[in-house]
Amino acid sequence: MDVPLNYALALAAVLFVTGLAGVILRRNILIIFMSVELMLNAVNLQLLAFSRYFGNVNGQIFVFFVLVVAAAEAAVGLAIIVSLVRHYKDSLMADDFNLLKG
Protein backbone atom coordinates (compact mmCIF):
# COMPACT_ATOMS: atom_id res chain seq x y z
CA MET A 1 0.00 0.00 0.00
CA ASP A 2 1.17 3.49 -0.83
CA VAL A 3 1.07 6.70 1.16
CA PRO A 4 -2.57 7.70 1.83
CA LEU A 5 -3.77 11.03 0.47
CA ASN A 6 -4.46 12.36 3.96
CA TYR A 7 -0.81 12.05 5.02
CA ALA A 8 0.31 14.33 2.21
CA LEU A 9 -2.50 16.79 2.95
CA ALA A 10 -1.56 16.89 6.64
CA LEU A 11 2.10 17.57 5.84
CA ALA A 12 1.07 20.29 3.38
CA ALA A 13 -1.14 21.87 6.07
CA VAL A 14 1.70 21.91 8.61
CA LEU A 15 4.18 23.40 6.13
CA PHE A 16 1.70 26.01 4.92
CA VAL A 17 0.94 27.18 8.46
CA THR A 18 4.67 27.24 9.25
CA GLY A 19 5.17 29.57 6.28
CA LEU A 20 2.20 31.70 7.28
CA ALA A 21 3.52 32.00 10.83
CA GLY A 22 6.87 33.08 9.42
CA VAL A 23 5.23 35.79 7.33
CA ILE A 24 3.14 37.24 10.16
CA LEU A 25 5.65 36.80 12.99
CA ARG A 26 9.03 37.75 11.58
CA ARG A 27 10.32 41.21 10.79
CA ASN A 28 13.30 40.25 8.64
CA ILE A 29 12.28 40.69 4.98
CA LEU A 30 14.54 37.88 3.78
CA ILE A 31 12.95 35.40 6.19
CA ILE A 32 9.45 36.63 5.28
CA PHE A 33 10.37 35.93 1.67
CA MET A 34 11.62 32.42 2.51
CA SER A 35 8.39 31.75 4.39
CA VAL A 36 6.45 32.64 1.24
CA GLU A 37 8.52 30.06 -0.65
CA LEU A 38 7.64 27.53 2.05
CA MET A 39 3.93 28.24 1.55
CA LEU A 40 4.28 27.84 -2.22
CA ASN A 41 5.91 24.47 -1.67
CA ALA A 42 3.16 23.32 0.66
CA VAL A 43 0.60 24.13 -2.03
CA ASN A 44 2.71 22.28 -4.62
CA LEU A 45 2.64 19.19 -2.41
CA GLN A 46 -1.13 19.46 -2.14
CA LEU A 47 -1.49 19.75 -5.92
CA LEU A 48 0.73 16.74 -6.54
CA ALA A 49 -1.12 14.62 -3.97
CA PHE A 50 -4.47 15.39 -5.59
CA SER A 51 -3.00 14.95 -9.07
CA ARG A 52 -2.06 11.41 -8.12
CA TYR A 53 -5.30 10.71 -6.33
CA PHE A 54 -7.43 11.64 -9.33
CA GLY A 55 -4.93 10.29 -11.86
CA ASN A 56 -4.91 13.63 -13.65
CA VAL A 57 -1.62 15.05 -14.90
CA ASN A 58 -2.93 18.65 -14.94
CA GLY A 59 -1.96 19.03 -11.27
CA GLN A 60 1.68 18.33 -12.11
CA ILE A 61 1.55 20.82 -15.01
CA PHE A 62 0.22 23.41 -12.60
CA VAL A 63 3.10 22.75 -10.18
CA PHE A 64 5.47 23.25 -13.09
CA PHE A 65 4.01 26.71 -13.74
CA VAL A 66 4.10 27.52 -10.02
CA LEU A 67 7.83 26.75 -10.10
CA VAL A 68 8.30 29.11 -13.08
CA VAL A 69 6.46 31.92 -11.33
CA ALA A 70 8.33 31.26 -8.06
CA ALA A 71 11.66 31.59 -9.85
CA ALA A 72 10.66 34.90 -11.48
CA GLU A 73 9.19 36.15 -8.23
CA ALA A 74 12.33 35.33 -6.26
CA ALA A 75 14.53 37.12 -8.80
CA VAL A 76 12.40 40.29 -8.84
CA GLY A 77 11.72 40.28 -5.08
CA LEU A 78 15.37 39.89 -4.15
CA ALA A 79 16.31 42.61 -6.65
CA ILE A 80 13.82 44.92 -4.93
CA ILE A 81 15.31 44.06 -1.53
CA VAL A 82 18.86 44.69 -2.77
CA SER A 83 17.80 47.98 -4.33
CA LEU A 84 15.92 49.11 -1.21
CA VAL A 85 18.72 48.26 1.19
CA ARG A 86 21.38 49.88 -0.98
CA HIS A 87 19.58 53.04 -2.01
CA TYR A 88 16.91 53.76 0.59
CA LYS A 89 17.67 52.47 4.06
CA ASP A 90 20.40 50.17 5.39
CA SER A 91 18.07 47.78 7.18
CA LEU A 92 16.43 44.38 6.75
CA MET A 93 13.41 45.03 8.97
CA ALA A 94 10.09 45.10 7.13
CA ASP A 95 8.63 47.99 9.16
CA ASP A 96 11.57 50.27 8.36
CA PHE A 97 10.27 50.52 4.80
CA ASN A 98 7.16 52.68 4.62
CA LEU A 99 7.69 54.51 1.34
CA LEU A 100 4.06 54.05 0.34
CA LYS A 101 2.63 55.07 3.71
CA GLY A 102 0.16 57.93 3.30
Add this chain to the structure above:
Amino acid sequence: MTAPVAVFIALAAVAVVSGLNVILRRNPVHSAIFLAFTIVCLAGIFVLLNAEFIAATEVIVYAGAIIVLFLFTMMLLDIRGGMLAHQFQSQTGVAAPVAVLLLICLLGVAIGVFNFSFLPAASISAAKAAQLGSVQNLGQELYSNFLLPFELASLVLTVGLVGAIGLAGRRVEDQEEAERVAEAQAFDAEIRAREGGALEPEDEEPVGAHH
Protein backbone atom coordinates in the same frame (compact mmCIF):
# COMPACT_ATOMS: atom_id res chain seq x y z
CA MET B 1 3.72 0.08 8.11
CA THR B 2 4.87 -0.38 4.53
CA ALA B 3 8.13 0.97 3.19
CA PRO B 4 6.67 4.00 1.31
CA VAL B 5 4.75 5.12 4.38
CA ALA B 6 7.86 4.81 6.56
CA VAL B 7 9.93 6.81 4.06
CA PHE B 8 7.18 9.41 3.82
CA ILE B 9 7.03 9.85 7.59
CA ALA B 10 10.80 10.16 7.90
CA LEU B 11 10.99 12.75 5.10
CA ALA B 12 7.97 14.61 6.49
CA ALA B 13 9.51 14.79 9.97
CA VAL B 14 12.75 16.27 8.60
CA ALA B 15 10.77 18.68 6.38
CA VAL B 16 8.66 19.94 9.29
CA VAL B 17 11.63 20.37 11.65
CA SER B 18 13.60 22.23 8.97
CA GLY B 19 10.54 24.31 8.12
CA LEU B 20 10.22 25.38 11.76
CA ASN B 21 13.93 26.20 11.79
CA VAL B 22 13.45 28.41 8.72
CA ILE B 23 11.10 30.69 10.62
CA LEU B 24 12.72 30.47 14.06
CA ARG B 25 16.42 30.98 13.26
CA ARG B 26 17.90 34.36 13.99
CA ASN B 27 20.38 34.34 11.12
CA PRO B 28 18.84 34.35 7.61
CA VAL B 29 21.77 32.30 6.28
CA HIS B 30 20.77 29.43 8.59
CA SER B 31 17.17 29.87 7.48
CA ALA B 32 18.21 29.51 3.84
CA ILE B 33 20.15 26.30 4.58
CA PHE B 34 17.17 24.84 6.43
CA LEU B 35 14.90 25.85 3.55
CA ALA B 36 17.18 23.83 1.27
CA PHE B 37 16.75 20.81 3.59
CA THR B 38 12.97 21.23 3.44
CA ILE B 39 13.04 21.44 -0.35
CA VAL B 40 15.13 18.30 -0.71
CA CYS B 41 12.81 16.36 1.63
CA LEU B 42 9.79 17.61 -0.32
CA ALA B 43 11.42 16.48 -3.56
CA GLY B 44 11.75 13.01 -2.03
CA ILE B 45 8.06 13.07 -1.15
CA PHE B 46 7.25 14.17 -4.71
CA VAL B 47 9.01 11.03 -5.95
CA LEU B 48 6.79 8.97 -3.62
CA LEU B 49 3.80 10.72 -5.23
CA ASN B 50 4.90 9.58 -8.73
CA ALA B 51 6.07 13.04 -9.79
CA GLU B 52 9.71 12.28 -10.68
CA PHE B 53 10.12 15.09 -13.19
CA ILE B 54 8.63 17.67 -10.84
CA ALA B 55 10.91 16.40 -8.04
CA ALA B 56 13.98 16.92 -10.23
CA THR B 57 12.75 20.37 -11.29
CA GLU B 58 12.06 21.27 -7.67
CA VAL B 59 15.62 20.46 -6.62
CA ILE B 60 17.12 22.27 -9.62
CA VAL B 61 14.94 25.38 -9.38
CA TYR B 62 14.68 25.74 -5.60
CA ALA B 63 17.83 24.27 -4.11
CA GLY B 64 19.90 25.10 -7.18
CA ALA B 65 18.65 28.56 -8.12
CA ILE B 66 16.38 30.23 -5.58
CA ILE B 67 18.30 29.34 -2.40
CA VAL B 68 21.58 30.27 -4.08
CA LEU B 69 19.97 33.58 -5.09
CA PHE B 70 19.01 34.13 -1.44
CA LEU B 71 22.55 33.39 -0.29
CA PHE B 72 24.04 35.71 -2.91
CA THR B 73 21.66 38.46 -1.81
CA MET B 74 22.74 38.04 1.80
CA MET B 75 26.35 38.16 0.69
CA LEU B 76 25.70 41.38 -1.23
CA LEU B 77 23.83 43.00 1.66
CA ASP B 78 26.60 42.37 4.20
CA ILE B 79 24.43 41.49 7.19
CA ARG B 80 25.69 42.86 10.48
CA GLY B 81 24.66 42.18 14.05
CA GLY B 82 22.54 45.30 14.33
CA MET B 83 20.37 44.21 11.42
CA LEU B 84 19.34 41.11 13.34
CA ALA B 85 17.90 42.88 16.38
CA HIS B 86 14.15 42.80 17.13
CA GLN B 87 13.38 39.70 15.12
CA PHE B 88 9.71 39.24 15.96
CA GLN B 89 6.73 41.49 15.31
CA SER B 90 5.02 43.14 18.25
CA GLN B 91 1.75 41.40 17.34
CA THR B 92 3.22 37.96 18.11
CA GLY B 93 0.65 37.43 20.87
CA VAL B 94 -2.18 37.65 18.33
CA ALA B 95 -0.43 36.21 15.29
CA ALA B 96 0.77 32.97 16.90
CA PRO B 97 -2.72 31.89 18.11
CA VAL B 98 -4.17 32.76 14.69
CA ALA B 99 -1.58 30.54 13.02
CA VAL B 100 -2.28 27.69 15.47
CA LEU B 101 -6.02 28.03 14.84
CA LEU B 102 -5.51 27.81 11.08
CA LEU B 103 -3.28 24.77 11.60
CA ILE B 104 -6.03 23.04 13.59
CA CYS B 105 -8.59 23.79 10.86
CA LEU B 106 -6.37 22.60 8.01
CA LEU B 107 -5.27 19.47 9.87
CA GLY B 108 -8.91 18.76 10.70
CA VAL B 109 -9.77 18.81 7.03
CA ALA B 110 -6.65 16.90 6.00
CA ILE B 111 -6.83 14.10 8.56
CA GLY B 112 -10.57 13.74 8.70
CA VAL B 113 -12.11 15.15 11.84
CA PHE B 114 -14.94 16.46 9.67
CA ASN B 115 -16.20 12.98 8.74
CA PHE B 116 -13.56 12.33 6.09
CA SER B 117 -12.42 8.74 5.95
CA PHE B 118 -8.79 7.84 5.23
CA LEU B 119 -8.53 8.10 1.48
CA PRO B 120 -6.38 5.71 -0.54
CA ALA B 121 -3.27 6.96 -2.29
CA ALA B 122 -4.90 6.96 -5.71
CA SER B 123 -8.26 6.27 -7.26
CA ILE B 124 -6.51 4.78 -10.29
CA SER B 125 -4.55 1.59 -10.79
CA ALA B 126 -0.93 1.42 -9.62
CA ALA B 127 0.40 0.95 -13.17
CA LYS B 128 -1.44 4.06 -14.36
CA ALA B 129 -0.25 6.05 -11.33
CA ALA B 130 3.36 5.08 -12.07
CA GLN B 131 3.00 6.45 -15.61
CA LEU B 132 1.47 9.72 -14.39
CA GLY B 133 4.58 11.78 -13.78
CA SER B 134 6.74 10.41 -16.58
CA VAL B 135 8.53 12.95 -18.76
CA GLN B 136 6.73 11.56 -21.80
CA ASN B 137 3.29 12.02 -20.30
CA LEU B 138 4.11 15.47 -18.97
CA GLY B 139 5.75 16.61 -22.21
CA GLN B 140 2.85 15.45 -24.32
CA GLU B 141 0.43 17.40 -22.19
CA LEU B 142 2.70 20.45 -22.02
CA TYR B 143 3.20 20.67 -25.79
CA SER B 144 -0.42 20.05 -26.73
CA ASN B 145 -3.02 21.34 -24.28
CA PHE B 146 -0.72 23.73 -22.42
CA LEU B 147 1.34 25.09 -25.29
CA LEU B 148 0.25 28.71 -24.90
CA PRO B 149 0.80 28.84 -21.09
CA PHE B 150 4.15 27.12 -21.64
CA GLU B 151 5.27 29.80 -24.09
CA LEU B 152 3.93 32.51 -21.77
CA ALA B 153 6.04 31.00 -18.97
CA SER B 154 9.15 31.79 -20.99
CA LEU B 155 7.89 35.35 -21.36
CA VAL B 156 7.35 35.59 -17.58
CA LEU B 157 10.91 34.41 -16.98
CA THR B 158 12.33 36.90 -19.48
CA VAL B 159 10.37 39.77 -17.94
CA GLY B 160 11.52 38.62 -14.47
CA LEU B 161 15.14 38.60 -15.65
CA VAL B 162 14.93 42.05 -17.23
CA GLY B 163 13.04 43.40 -14.20
CA ALA B 164 15.62 42.03 -11.77
CA ILE B 165 18.49 43.58 -13.72
CA GLY B 166 16.61 46.85 -14.05
CA LEU B 167 15.91 47.00 -10.33
CA ALA B 168 19.19 45.83 -8.85
CA GLY B 169 21.60 46.71 -11.65
CA ARG B 170 21.75 50.43 -10.93
CA ARG B 171 25.23 51.48 -9.97
CA VAL B 172 25.91 52.61 -6.41
CA GLU B 173 28.28 55.32 -7.57
CA ASP B 174 25.46 56.93 -9.52
CA GLN B 175 25.81 60.30 -7.83
CA GLU B 176 22.64 61.81 -9.23
CA GLU B 177 20.56 58.87 -8.02
CA ALA B 178 22.08 59.04 -4.54
CA GLU B 179 21.32 62.75 -4.36
CA ARG B 180 17.74 62.19 -5.41
CA VAL B 181 17.29 59.49 -2.77
CA ALA B 182 18.86 61.69 -0.09
CA GLU B 183 16.54 64.50 -1.13
CA ALA B 184 13.51 62.19 -0.93
CA GLN B 185 14.58 61.00 2.52
CA ALA B 186 15.06 64.55 3.75
CA PHE B 187 11.63 65.50 2.38
CA ASP B 188 10.17 62.43 4.07
CA ALA B 189 11.70 63.38 7.42
CA GLU B 190 10.57 66.97 7.06
CA ILE B 191 6.96 65.99 6.37
CA ARG B 192 7.00 63.60 9.28
CA ALA B 193 8.49 66.21 11.62
CA ARG B 194 5.86 68.75 10.56
CA GLU B 195 3.01 66.29 10.95
CA GLY B 196 4.41 65.01 14.22
CA GLY B 197 4.63 68.55 15.57
CA ALA B 198 1.09 69.40 14.52
CA LEU B 199 -0.62 66.19 15.57
CA GLU B 200 1.14 64.21 18.26
CA PRO B 201 4.78 64.36 19.30
CA GLU B 202 5.09 60.55 19.90
CA ASP B 203 4.71 60.03 16.16
CA GLU B 204 8.37 60.96 15.79
CA GLU B 205 9.50 57.88 17.71
CA PRO B 206 10.81 55.12 15.43
CA VAL B 207 8.50 52.11 15.15
CA GLY B 208 10.86 49.60 16.71
CA ALA B 209 11.81 51.71 19.73
CA HIS B 210 9.14 50.56 22.18
CA HIS B 211 9.69 46.82 21.75
